Amino acid sequence: xxxxxxxxxxxxxxxxxxxxxxxxxxxxxxxxxxxxxxxxxxxxxxxxxxxxxxxxxxxxxxxxxxxxxxxxxxxxxxxxxxxxxxxxxxxxxxxxxxxxxxxxxxxxxxxxxxxxxxxxxxxxxxxxxxxxxxxxxxxxxxxxxxxxxxxxxxxxxxxxxxxxxxxxxxxxxxxxxxxxxxxxxxxxxxxxxxxxxxxxxxxxxxxxxxxxxxxxxxxxxxxxxxxxxxxxxxxxxxxxxxxxxxxxxxxxxxxxxxxxxxxxxxxxxxxxxxxxxxxxxxxxxxxxxxxxxxxxxxxxxxxxxxxxxxxxxxxxxxxxxxxxxxxxxxxxxxxxxxxxxxxxxxxxxxxxxxxxxxxxxxxxxxxxxxxxxxxxxxxxxxxxxxxxxxxxxxxxxxxxxxxxxxxxxxxxxxxxxxxxxxxxxxxxxxxxxxxxxxxxxxxxxxxxxxxxxxxxxxxxxxxxxxxxxxxxxxxxxxxxxxxxxxxxxxxxxxxxxxxxxxxxxxxxxxxxxxxxxxxxxxxxxxxxxxxxxxxxxxxxxxxxxxxxxxxxxxxxxxxxxxxxxxxxxxxxxxxxxxxxxxxxxxxxxxxxxxxxxxxxxxxxxxxxxxxxxxxxx
Amino acid sequence: xxxxxxxxxxxxxxxxxxxxxxxxxxxxxxxxxxxxxxxxxxxxxxxxxxxxxxxxxxxxxxxxxxxxxxxxxxxxxxxxxxxxxxxxxxxxxxxxxxxxxxxxxxxxxxxxxxxxxxxxxxxxxxxxxxxxxxxxxxxxxxxxxxxxxxxxxxxxxxxxxxxxxxxxxxxxxxxxxxxxxxxxxxxxxxxxxxxxxxxxxxxxxxxxxxxxxxxxxxxxxxxxxxxxxxxxxxxxxxxxxxxx
Numbered sequence: 001x002x003x004x005x006x007x008x009x010x011x012x013x014x015x016x017x018x019x020x021x022x023x024x025x026x027x028x029x030x031x032x033x034x035x036x037x038x039x040x041x042x043x044x045x046x047x048x049x050x051x052x053x054x055x056x057x058x059x060x061x062x063x064x065x066x067x068x069x070x071x072x073x074x075x076x077x078x079x080x081x082x083x084x085x086x087x088x089x090x091x092x093x094x095x096x097x098x099x100x101x102x103x104x105x106x107x108x109x110x111x112x113x114x115x116x117x118x119x120x121x122x123x124x125x126x127x128x129x130x131x132x133x134x135x136x137x138x139x140x141x142x143x144x145x146x147x148x149x150x151x152x153x154x155x156x157x158x159x160x161x162x163x164x165x166x167x168x169x170x171x172x173x174x175x176x177x178x179x180x181x182x183x184x185x186x187x188x189x190x191x192x193x194x195x196x197x198x199x200x201x202x203x204x205x206x207x208x209x210x211x212x213x214x215x216x217x218x219x220x221x222x223x224x225x226x227x228x229x230x231x232x233x234x235x236x237x238x239x240x241x242x243x244x245x246x247x248x249x250x251x252x253x254x255x256x257x258x259x260x261x262x263x264x265x266x267x268x269x270x271x272x273x274x275x276x277x278x279x280x281x282x283x284x285x286x287x288x289x290x291x292x293x294x295x296x297x298x299x300x301x302x303x304x305x306x307x308x309x310x311x312x313x314x315x316x317x318x319x320x321x322x323x324x325x326x327x328x329x330x331x332x333x334x335x336x337x338x339x340x341x342x343x344x345x346x347x348x349x350x351x352x353x354x355x356x357x358x359x360x361x362x363x364x365x366x367x368x369x370x371x372x373x374x375x376x377x378x379x380x381x382x383x384x385x386x387x388x389x390x391x392x393x394x395x396x397x398x399x400x401x402x403x404x405x406x407x408x409x410x411x412x413x414x415x416x417x418x419x420x421x422x423x424x425x426x427x428x429x430x431x432x433x434x435x436x437x438x439x440x441x442x443x444x445x446x447x448x449x450x451x452x453x454x455x456x457x458x459x460x461x462x463x464x465x466x467x468x469x470x471x472x473x474x475x476x477x478x479x480x481x482x483x484x485x486x487x488x489x490x491x492x493x494x495x496x497x498x499x500x501x502x503x504x505x506x507x508x509x510x511x512x513x514x515x516x517x518x519x520x521x522x523x524x525x526x527x528x529x530x531x532x533x534x535x536x537x538x539x540x541x542x543x544x545x546x547x548x549x550x551x552x553x554x555x556x557x558x559x560x561x562x563x564x565x566x567x568x569x570x571x572x573x574x575x576x577x578x579x580x581x582x583x584x585x586x587x588x589x590x591x592x593x594x595x596x597x598x599x600x601x602x603x604x605x606x607x608x609x610x611x612x613x614x615x616x617x
Numbered sequence: 618x619x620x621x622x623x624x625x626x627x628x629x630x631x632x633x634x635x636x637x638x639x640x641x642x643x644x645x646x647x648x649x650x651x652x653x654x655x656x657x658x659x660x661x662x663x664x665x666x667x668x669x670x671x672x673x674x675x676x677x678x679x680x681x682x683x684x685x686x687x688x689x690x691x692x693x694x695x696x697x698x699x700x701x702x703x704x705x706x707x708x709x710x711x712x713x714x715x716x717x718x719x720x721x722x723x724x725x726x727x728x729x730x731x732x733x734x735x736x737x738x739x740x741x742x743x744x745x746x747x748x749x750x751x752x753x754x755x756x757x758x759x760x761x762x763x764x765x766x767x768x769x770x771x772x773x774x775x776x777x778x779x780x781x782x783x784x785x786x787x788x789x790x791x792x793x794x795x796x797x798x799x800x801x802x803x804x805x806x807x808x809x810x811x812x813x814x815x816x817x818x819x820x821x822x823x824x825x826x827x828x829x830x831x832x833x834x835x836x837x838x839x840x841x842x843x844x845x846x847x848x849x850x851x852x853x854x855x856x857x858x859x860x861x
Binding site: 005009010012013014017018019021022023024025026252254255256302303304305306307308337338 | 631642645646648649653656674675705707825
């Protein structure tokens with residue numbers, strides 16, 4: 001089927017922001033379709049303006065399109081009005097570059113960024129006219145891949161996927177697609193390709209493993225049904241990201257997107273060891289791009305896009321071994337060309353402030369601290385190495401440099417948390433206000449503090465993966481408690497998140513394959529864009545949870561014994577479970593673990609990749 | 618102070634990008650080709666770049682106008698070539714002139730715009746006489762949406778219509794030529810007058826099947842309308858026009 005402009009025109013004139021459905025952006029790649037070309041659609045299961053802010057898309061789009069025999073296009077979740085138009089007109093979801101219906105592509109690749117996007121994933125398949133369950137698809141249908149952070153815990157949607165890529169997409173995807181091309185020419189069945197590819201690092205074929213459940217309904221483990229498939233799948237690691245090809249001409253969106261700027265990832269991984277953080281584990285080991293490489297990429301990107309903002313990306317930018325030199329060098333160029341430099345994930349110490357001050361110039365972005373917990377005791381439990389003195393001193397510096405507001409990120413529902421810890425949040429907010437007011441010159445207005453709390457979700461592959469999640473009622477109680485406490489502090493705004501959504505996140509994160517039926521049902525009843533508060537169909541989800549008997553006793557939200565069988569045990573992040581258990585024990589004792597740049601704690605990643613192992617700085 | 622006036626087209630799928638998107642597009646274009654706009658002073662410096670008149674989302678155009686002011690002097694032919702090489706399909710700069718002297722900016726100069734409009738008739742019959750009758754009304758009333766009051770308000774736009782005439786009927790589609798007010802202080806959207814016309818005749822008006830193309834934009838010079846580009850004194854230096 002060809003979807004031409006005349007067909008789309010009346011639809012596009014009726015929907016909001018039609019430019020998100022047309023493609024044709026500067027630096028978008030269009031290749032002449034031919035039989036030799038492997039047609040791949042990068043499918044982002046959320047809206048265009050969110051998907052185009054995702055750096056991983058630009059990276060993989062670039063890498064795949066660099067290969068002559070591969071052609072990567074994009075597809076995003078259509079907004080409700082466009083979805084309705086497509087369904088009414090009987091039109092399928094199509095790729096932006098060539099308006100090819102998804103069903104006519106060879107391979108679709110979904111990125112799993114957040115559990116609450118799974119209904120969008122199913123919806124995109126459905127809009128593409130593709131059977132949702134892997135077992136219902138034939139060799140005529142495209143191969144369905146998934147990757148991204150949630151790939152490590154994708155069991156809830158494993159029944160809908162053919163292949164899951166765990167680890168660095170750069171190290172797997174382009175080669176996998178080329179192998180696919182070769183297989184396509186050979187004309188064998190899809191099953192043969194799956195068998196061939198499943199032995200590659202980072203490749204998980206869910207259909208080769210049957211989950212086993214006990215008579216009590218508990219998940220018990222997996223049984224391999226394909227003898228040649230690996231017993232466990234280790235994540236793929238792109239060892240040298242300094243030399244790997246990074247996009248120098250990213251696509252420039254027309255419409256306003258969340259992050260509209262040139263972005264350079266300066267390093268991957270993190271050594272801080274915060275115990276709630278999954279990213280810190282699954283992206284190990286730390287791999288840096290050198291200052292020279294970052295600078296070259298940044299300049300090339302700015303020249304090819306015309307962006308007026310540059311951002312450096314990493315989990316904790318101040319930790320880059322050459323950070324100061326890197327930033328000062330970039331700042332020089334940026335100042336000359338009137339380009340603003342954005343430095344997120346910055347540690348707000350003396351260096352941080354000095355750099356921020358120079359980089360921001362007149363335009364000041366917000367200042368954010370993430371204490372995560374209100375008392376030093378709890379901060380030690382979660383291994384968030386930040387003291388009250390550091391925070392207060394940073395606030396004083398901020399005020400002196402002209403900032404008039406600050407945002408504080410906390411989590412509630414953390415393991416071992418008591419009401420005393422919540423009171424600590426309020427006390428901290430109060431002390432910050434006092435410190436700020438003392439420094440603020442009279443007549444310069446009031447200082448403002450935003451306290452933003454999210455709800456703790458125990459994530460797989462973290463030391464807290466065996467922890468329970470607070471019930472919805474308990475989270476609500478805590479939120480009310482905090483609201484009351486913070487109401488008494490003038491100049492503080494309190495933000496908190498829907499506990500029901502956090503509950504669903506935990507359910508989706510830690511469940512086994514049986515959750516697939518639940519997600520399918522939720523989608524079938526109309527759930528879409530679950531991560532958006534304005535589209536979250538609360539009543540439907542509550543109904544579904546009740547019908548399926550998923551409540552506060554569900555295996556995904558209760559405390560798990562350390563020897564429990566886990567639905568994601570097939571996947572190996574390279575960090576030993578014994579290390580995570582050890583960290584969990586230390587957490588319960590309130591013992592901190594120092595930054596592993598300073599001292600190696602033998603997490604296990606060294607067995608699988610080059611890690612500086614305490615040899616940096 | 619250097620001023621560069623560009624006339625560009627906005628066609629094909631580019632009709633779906635909105636006015637602010639177009640501004641961003643050109644800001645980025647200039648950065649890519651090394652043209653540095655002058656900036657306003659103050660806390661939030663903005664580039665001195667002005668689009669004559671916003672074009673409604675969904676309309677095509679043969680003549681959109683943009684002005685960019687720069688401190689440096691650039692070679693107009695070079696700027697034109699580099700710009701067109703860096704623009705996506707659907708946007709093309711047809712003419713670019715350099716103006717040395719200061720004066721009213723484009724948005725202040727814009728006065729009228731001409732449009733080609735196509736309306737599917739779905740069997741109805743329309744003739745030139747219908748247009749004459751429509752224009753002979755004492756008032757030509759359109760329903761304008763008020764964002765503030767959240768309802769449609771009637772507005773008499775007769776003074777904003779220079780011409781609104783029958784062009785042809787081909788394949789059950791009515792072709793109209795219109796010359797309507799298009800200035801900073803007031804402008805008439807062709808869809809509004811078309812809707813009023815259809816109501817006047819009692820024929821159906823279906824917005825998504827109407828086609829509108831802006832043909833030219835005009836300023837006023839010596840009491841007469843002239844295409845915007847011609848409103849600038851030829852300063853004798855570079856004037857680059859490219860046909861296509």
